[in-house]
Amino acid sequence: MVNLKGKDIISLRELKKDEIEYLLSRAADFEKILQKEGYTNILEGKILATLFYEPSTRTRLSFVTAMHRLGGNVIGFSGPEGTSAVKGENLSDTIRTIDNYADVIAIRHPEEGSAKLAAQLSTRPIINCGDGSHAHPTQTLLDLYTIRKEKGKINGQKVALVGDLKYGRTAHTLAYALALFGADMIFVSPESLSMPKDVTTELKDKFEIEIKEYTKLENIVKDADVLYITRIQKERFPDPGEYEKVKGAYKIDLNVLENAKKDLIVLHPLPRVYEIDPELDNTKFAKYFKQAYYGIPVRMAILASVLGK
Amino acid sequence: MVNLKGKDIISLRELKKDEIEYLLSRAADFEKILQKEGYTNILEGKILATLFYEPSTRTRLSFVTAMHRLGGNVIGFSGPEGTSAVKGENLSDTIRTIDNYADVIAIRHPEEGSAKLAAQLSTRPIINCGDGSHAHPTQTLLDLYTIRKEKGKINGQKVALVGDLKYGRTAHTLAYALALFGADMIFVSPESLSMPKDVTTELKDKFEIEIKEYTKLENIVKDADVLYITRIQKERFPDPGEYEKVKGAYKIDLNVLENAKKDLIVLHPLPRVYEIDPELDNTKFAKYFKQAYYGIPVRMAILASVLGK
Amino acid sequence: MVNLKGKDIISLRELKKDEIEYLLSRAADFEKILQKEGYTNILEGKILATLFYEPSTRTRLSFVTAMHRLGGNVIGFSGPEGTSAVKGENLSDTIRTIDNYADVIAIRHPEEGSAKLAAQLSTRPIINCGDGSHAHPTQTLLDLYTIRKEKGKINGQKVALVGDLKYGRTAHTLAYALALFGADMIFVSPESLSMPKDVTTELKDKFEIEIKEYTKLENIVKDADVLYITRIQKERFPDPGEYEKVKGAYKIDLNVLENAKKDLIVLHPLPRVYEIDPELDNTKFAKYFKQAYYGIPVRMAILASVLGK
Numbered sequence A, B, C: 001m002v003n004l005k006g007k008d009i010i011s012l013r014e015l016k017k018d019e020i021e022y023l024l025s026r027a028a029d030f031e032k033i034l035q036k037e038g039y040t041n042i043l044e045g046k047i048l049a050t051l052f053y054e055p056s057t058r059t060r061l062s063f064v065t066a067m068h069r070l071g072g073n074v075i076g077f078s079g080p081e082g083t084s085a086v087k088g089e090n091l092s093d094t095i096r097t098i099d100n101y102a103d104v105i106a107i108r109h110p111e112e113g114s115a116k117l118a119a120q121l122s123t124r125p126i127i128n129c130g131d132g133s134h135a136h137p138t139q140t141l142l143d144l145y146t147i148r149k150e151k152g153k154i155n156g157q158k159v160a161l162v163g164d165l166k167y168g169r170t171a172h173t174l175a176y177a178l179a180l181f182g183a184d185m186i187f188v189s190p191e192s193l194s195m196p197k198d199v200t201t202e203l204k205d206k207f208e209i210e211i212k213e214y215t216k217l218e219n220i221v222k223d224a225d226v227l228y229i230t231r232i233q234k235e236r237f238p239d240p241g242e243y244e245k246v247k248g249a250y251k252i253d254l255n256v257l258e259n260a261k262k263d264l265i266v267l268h269p270l271p272r273v274y275e276i277d278p279e280l281d282n283t284k285f286a287k288y289f290k291q292a293y294y295g296i297p298v299r300m301a302i303l304a305s306v307l308g309k
Helices: A017-036 A058-069 A091-098 A114-121 A137-151 A169-180 A197-206 A240-246 A288-306 B017-036 B058-069 B091-098 B114-121 B137-151 B169-180 B197-206 B240-246 B288-306 C017-036 C058-069 C091-098 C114-121 C137-151 C169-180 C197-206 C240-246 C288-306
Strands: A047-052 A073-077 A104-109 A126-131 A158-162 A184-188 A211-214 A226-229 A265-267 B047-052 B073-077 B104-109 B126-131 B158-162 B184-188 B211-214 B226-229 B265-267 C047-052 C073-077 C104-109 C126-131 C158-162 C184-188 C211-214 C226-229 C265-267
Touching (some): A058 A288, A091 A114, A137 A169, B047 B058, B058 B126, B058 B288, B091 B104, B114 B126, B126 B288, B137 B226, B265 B288, C058 C288, C091 C104, C137 C265, C137 C288, C169 C184
Parallel strands (some): A158 A226, A226 A265, B047 B104, B104 B126, C047 C073, C047 C104, C158 C226
16 A cells, blocks of 8 residues: 655655556546546645745646645745845755745755755655756656556657756656656667666666667657657756757757657657747647646645645 | 626727626625625635736736635746746747646736737636736726726716826727726827827727817816826836936826815826825825725636636 | 734834733644644635745745635735836835735835834734844744743743844844843843843843843853854844954854753754854754744734734
8 A cells, every 4th residue: 555645755766666656546536636626625724835946937836736726825935035045044944944834845956965955854745846957756757647648558658758868867767767667768869968878778677678779860750659858958068068069959840750650749848948849839749738737636646645635 | 798708808908898897897796795704715726827027016916816815826926037937938838838727827028919929829818917018908997997986987087197198008098998988088298208199089089088188287187087197117118318308297296286176086007106296195186005906806806707707 | 801903013012011921822822723733714815915025034934834824815025026116116105005905914124114114004914024123023922932832931041142232133122022021131242242231221120130241152051041042144234344253253062052051942043154053953952943933823823813813
């Protein structure tokens, strides 16, 4: 029997497969509630703190939305400017303080390990919403949910991960999660941004799945069931020159998808900058806004579960 | 039978007279609820998104207040800093995302046409809270409500519109709305900021009302029933030099109102800078803070109506 | 019979002793509710406005938390950037506007006297959350609550106030409040930042308590029941050079507390910068995060009381 009450959600790898299954299944239940009544009151009187030290639209607002749809309230901030951080307060003291106010804490902070630190200091469940380039587990959970919902199952799907597979460590986690659920994978990246060898080796050793690697998108479009594009994140690059060389490397438009399967779906964690041509938005390929929608039931499932409801 | 469920409120001119009447009448009902119980729960479980890309005190906070007084919740931001806009996300993608989170969206954005664009992309009702110098329909609605409440009726009132009548396009809309409800008008502006000819001509042709134009305030004070002053908006001027010449053109103080009718009311959308001397604040002329109050029942009426409650 | 309905909380000195007693006693009731049910709904439909013109983590978020735990809603801002202040609106006009939206207003503003001004303009209860270096009465109330809860009573406790006792005017108020409740006091500060003579004289004349003054912390640690450290607030210093000389004057670590009483408690309003070594955090001396927690029931008591519930 899975019980996530009080659990910190710091990285996807700390969740067992049956725990992930449980969250995806609860998300499906909440999606039904969203479509029927629109909300429930199971978290009435509860408070979520959203401590966002870095900008966010989807992650912050979908957590706030999820909490409201569950009948709960929200405190927090969307940047450090209006807080005691400007008077020199460190993260630890802010966490120990908020621990006294909220029942659950969602945090985004630029430093790797910040969410883990928060979990060590806090008696409340901590949900990592991004700690630098390290982990963003609720994004991966909604990615899994999206593929299952849109394709029926994850097992056996050919998922192409496209973009920066070196610095974009959330891509490493997504690859792991997809492997865990039996998806085959195609990695597409510029030579200089390819998936690290140890990640690929681990996946091949641990799971019975197929992994192929390419540098050109053209070669793989016709085989893919899912095309998962990631933004080349300027802010994560140690060298701006390297960024400039690769930023426009892959751009999905109708031309690129000419030979794609009819039921191919294109995903993107958003925000996109150049990666997907807006001409795709109104085609049946485009599922990236639907993907953002799925963030609500998935985050409702996380909040309700860690609060033991 | 008027039904505004699902309707976008982009500009006042897109509302029919009976739709405006309906909103004003519902606002009166909500004002009674505010005075008696203070709130209702008819929007329980509903979410309003307030996407404010430009500063606001009254419009944003009165929408948030209205939503809370209706039992609903609010998500959003009061500036683009903490959002994905800083990572290069455009308005369209933000709208398509928020469309998945909220039941109704109130937006202020500096670009003209932004609210219309949002309405085209979103399946939710969009409420325009200012798109550049273009339109601000909920302000006009509360202006109408204020005059009706404070003077008993709009028809036949002599309303003086004072200030920048050229760039202040909300003044064009207000003039149209007042004409639609049968008010006579006096336009008072510096020569260089007078009401555009086509606006005046249209109003005279379409409605059986009287319109006079002046450059000096002194000439008209004794005749007016309503004095509606607008801020000369520095941020809307193409030429800063032109702004400097006219910014202090009209200032209302007790001296100016010496020969005014006893029941004259002075209105202002606020914020004011120099336009009204604070010595007026405690006189019976001053209705500009009452006007801000009326924003609550009017915005409650809008939210409840577009959400079909 | 104490009745605080409609009362402004501008400074602690304007509260009578039985009013303070009443608030502390209600806070104890709310603490029980927090521990049992977690929340109540006695302020359902009510709105708190938090107008914070200066940064804050604890004060703002604990007021928001308190309002939510009472079933009420919150509007407001955490800095002037997204408001009409950037268009030149003054505090008075903002207050007169918000007066129309909210049922109670909590304000932090850099100018001394700003909260008093707000109280004069507003028909709603105003709660001063800091007006420059002047007053911060809800902090003092939670300080009193903390000492009573952690030590059983305030009367007869030896409380050492350590740090900037000259510019830190909240220290003056705390000293007054502690004297009112019969605590003995030890003032510890650098020569140049000592408690003003008139404060010390007034306390000695008015109350039958003991007051001693020191410049070295070492001399008093073994006698104290409560060690109350304050941050040397850079932003309140007229002369930056003076700040640099004294900023590190007192730092509490385990070494300093070697000869302390076993049941000594260390308090700090937070944020701390250098004043308390983190090695203290997990000792039984450390009560500064518990102190932040007590802000919730105390602010619940204030909100419920001024709203007449």
